[in-house]
Amino acid sequence: MKNNLLKTLSALAVSTAVGVGGMASAMAENVKIGMITTLSGGGSSLGIDVRDGFMLAIKQSGRTDIDVMIEDDARKPDVAKQISDKFIQKEKVDILTGIIWSNLAMAVVPPAVRQGVFYISPNAGPSALAGKACHENYFNAAWQNDNLHEAMGGYVSAEGHKKPFILAPNYPAGKDALTGFKRFYTGELAGEVYTKLGQTDYAAEIAQIKASGADSVYFFLPGGMGIAFMKQYSQSGVSTPVFGPAFSFDQGILAAVGDAAVGVKNSSQWSKDIDTPANKAFVESFQKEYGRLPSLYASQGFDSANLIISAVEKAGGAKDADAFRAALKAAEFTSVRGDFKFASNNHPIQDIYVREVVKEGDVLTNKIVAVGLKGHANAYVDQCKM
Amino acid sequence: MTDTLNRETIVNISLAFLLLAAPMLALALDEPFYISLATKVAILSLAGVGLNLALGYGGMISFGHAAFFGVGGYVAGISAHHMFEGSDFLGLFAATDQLLLIWPMAIILCGGLAILIGLFSLRTTGVYFIMITLAFAQMIYYLGISIPTYGGEDGLPIYVRNQLPVVSSDDPLTFFLVCYALLMGGIFLSSRIIGSRFGAALQTARMNEVRLATVGIAPFPVKLTGFVLSAMITGLAGALFAELNGFVGPSMLSWHRSGEIMIFVILGGVGRLYGPLAGAALFILLEFFIGGFTDRWQFFLGLILLGVVLFAKGGLMGLIAGRARHD
Amino acid sequence: MTSAFVIEQILNGVQFGVMLFLMAAGLTLVFGVMGLINLAHGSLYMIGAFVCAWVSGWIGSFWIGLVAGLLAAAAVGALMEILVIRRLYQRDHLDQVLATFAMILIFSEGTRWLFGDQPLWLDIPQLLSGAVDLPFGVSYPLYRLAIILVGVALAIGLYMLITKTRLGMQIRAGESDREMIGALGINIATLYTVVFALGAALAGVAGSFVGALQSVQVGMGEPVLILAFVVIVIGGIGSIEGALVASVLVGLVDTLGRVFLPQFFALFMEPSAATSVGSALSSTSIYILMAIVLIWKPKGLFAAHD
Secondary structure (H helix, E strand, C coil), X not given: CHHHHHHHHHHHHHHHHHHHHHHHCCCCCCEEEEEEECCCCCCHHHHHHHHHHHHHHHHHHCCCCEEEEEEECCCCHHHHHHHHHHHHHXXXXXXXXXXXXXXXXXXXXXXXXXXCCEEEECCCCCHHHHCCCCCCCEEECCCCCXXXXXXXXXXXXXXXXCCEEEEEECCHHHXXXXXXXXXXXXXXXXXXXXXXXXXXXXXXXXXXXXXXXXXXXXXXXXXXXXXXXXXXXXXXXXXXXXXXXXXXXXXXXXXXXXXXHCCCEEEECCCCXXXXXXXXXXXXXXXXXXXXXXXXXXXXXXXXXXXXXXXXXXXXCCXXXXXXXXXXXXXXXXXXXXXXXXCCCCCEEEEEEEEEEEEECCEEEEEEEEEEEEEECCCCHHHXXX | CHHXXXXXXXXXXXXXXXXXXXXXXXXXXXXXXXXXXXXXXXXXXXXXHHHHHHHHHCCCCCCCHHHHHHHHHHXXXXXXXXXXXXXXXXXXXXXXCEHHHXXXXXHHHHHHHHHHHHHHHCCCCHHHHHHHHHHHHHHHHHHHHHCHHHCHHHCEECCCCCECCCCCCCCHHHHHHHHHHHHHHHHHHHHHHHHCHHHHHHHHHHHCHHHHHHCCCCHHHHHHHHHXXXXXXXXXXXXXXHHHHCEEXXXXXXXXXXXXXXXXXXXXXXXXXXXXXXXXXXXHHHHXXXXXXXXXXXXXXXXXXXXXXXXXXXXXXXXXXXXXCCC | CCHHHHHHHHHHHXXXXXXXXXXXXXXXXXXXXXXXXXCCHHHHHHHHHXXXXXXXXXXXXXXXHHHHHHHHHHHHHHHHHHXXXXXXXXXXXXXXXXXXXXXXXXXXXXXXXXXXXXXXXXXXXXXXXXXXXEHHHEEEEHHHHHHHHHHHHXXXXXXXXXXXXXXXXXXXXXXXXXXXXXXXXXXXXXXXXXXXXXXXXXXXXXXXXXXCCCCECCCCHHHHHHHHHHHHXXXXXXXXXXXHHHHHHHHHXXXXXXXXXXXXXXXXXXXXHHHHHHHHHHHCHHHHHHHHHHHHCCCCCCCCCC
């Protein structure tokens, strides 16, 4: 318990230290970054990981010409919008980043980029921002929302499953998820179910899975919904194999799912066992800094910061918008996930891996077992007219 | 008694003045951001003024006013959406970006919805009324989440703010002044309603329905009218809120939002004309300033709210302006 | 669709309902006896779950965790009553709403402060893991079956407590006439604290049991709180029987609605449209149920008193 307090405090200390260090040498040309993320209430662990990953990269860069301001959006769109107004109008930031949730991104990003501010997304990638509402100042350093689902659709197909049962919450991201899955899995389905958003009891759906004669299950249930589903599924006596996106099987959440998760295949653009020097260094230094294993979200925060740093380096700051934009687009940084470049709609072209949940000693973690999709972009490139 | 009344008037005028002065000061100090914070206070106060009419004066504790707030917001959002896409609403109506058309539409739609909800809900009283209004709001919330055309859970961005004749609604100060004027209009309207024969009937209905019935006035139509007027005002606030944020989404329809509007009213002082303004201002400023200090701001906000309830009977207005007249 | 499938879904509905009853019972008791609307009841549920998860993780036994969860919730409930709640009985409902809303903020953030940001892990006890075979070819998770049995046992226990014991007599007296119990020489302050702690303990038990089935996280109490309010309103506020009937009704309507509404619409619509209409409608099924009940009976099914 105490430990947690300490950790939070030390994380805060780090972030202030960086901020102050930046200010000490403050010149007119300092790059100002405003981070809006979820640090309180449900879902705060995602925001905290993004923040910690991001600040780690800033710290490692040793740069004193980058100021980062961080504020909590409490997962409310209007609060996020208000903070972004404050960052843009009062603090005159050059770059915004940090938002976790698609609905908050939709409230903040379109007006912000229209005012000439850059937005680097470390998580949310709603289809609108990749397609019709794309913008030259909006870059996504994580994924387009459909990516992980598409990879799993492809993998389930390739593994020879003939009758998957698929489920997701009844809201746009849920529908996009299953559409993404079906884009790469084109066979027959045992069933397709949309659950209530925020539902925590899945007995009825599990009984449907059992009755449907499915040979595999794919689910997209972010946050607590996924934990609840997995725990209940493992108790139901159904042994049909389960597939999911990384969100329900990532480092932060695995401990809460428990042994029920062991053996589950999940798709992710990052894993802690990606064998590159950059990734090894990241995992090690993150663990040293914060005393826990990094999560997917931490890697996205880390990459977002490094992307920004590389562009600041190349363009000599962020004041020259055209040069800075071109430098971002070039993405000349070493992503911890391996190969990384931007598609024409400023979303990543990257490999999506399939990982399996394993137990290393007492700790649940993931290990890469296959590549789901290689050099994958997204389905909305053609809709984006920039 | 006249003494406290005077004191309340002074407090009211001060509050109105402070809210008006804040953005001017912000502009003078070259901190334009605070204009949008003041605008937010004005808009949410207006939502509270609407609820206060039902809750404070009519005794109808609605836990579903987010339905009206959100529907008002969606009217603005959907108009802007179709305007931006160049399409028609349901293929029937041409879209508009004229706020002078959008506002009446929001008001009328919320009024109609309130008639429907009120017809059923007003059969119940007390906690049952609280819960049935919540039930209707939840139905609309889930509807909002699941309609993909209008963004569902992701919501709808308003790329281009809807327009007013003559003045520019894009200018923050102008938009604040418009919202401020509408807030003052809402408060003025409330005071006229309360001072009228209808208002007297509404307040009697809160205190004693039988007494109202014995003088030959049926309580039901009186309460329904009060409820509908209340919903209309809150709906207008919703439309403004959507314009301010450039965004509308189901979070505007959620029960948290209903709770928040209710908190403004209670915090400020139930049944006080300027109560919602006092409550909304305190709540938003606390949220903003404690949020700047610590991630644990909700903890301290909770402590402060608890302190206000325990030690200030009748909310903020009770504390600074003395007890209400009708107690 | 086999009969086993239907039976299983009915069991699911009953199990969900029984859990709701544990939450609703405390809420309705507190409202019936003290006339208090307690929005922070969901926080007590969350506290039960967190303490149960933390203690079981530490000691390694779910059962000790369960007892700890129950005791912690009861203790926090008693403390809350003594420090804050008793100042609110004389206030109107609105002050109670604001005060208990403030307490949700304090409890949620306080819990996060103490236990960290990640959801906690709480697993089903070994003894109750796995599925059992029931008649008609139904295979059902043992843990859920146990929840039904425990819930029913607690409901019976509560009924006995209220109808057969001295405390129960005082509670009933309190429900029908608050001034009366003072006149009878009963220490009202103590009675209120005991009733409040009893309700809190039930919420703590519910939280601990459900925690093993879902994720133990901050904010887990709020959706349940709303459902519990729906239940007590449908049942009739202050009525324990009403709460029981309404819980099971809500549990069944929600579960069966989720399963059968999409299938029902599929009879005369295309599959994709049926899925989306059915899912949308089933999300609101319990609210529709509540609206219908209240339009039909404005004081709930078992109106206890006016």
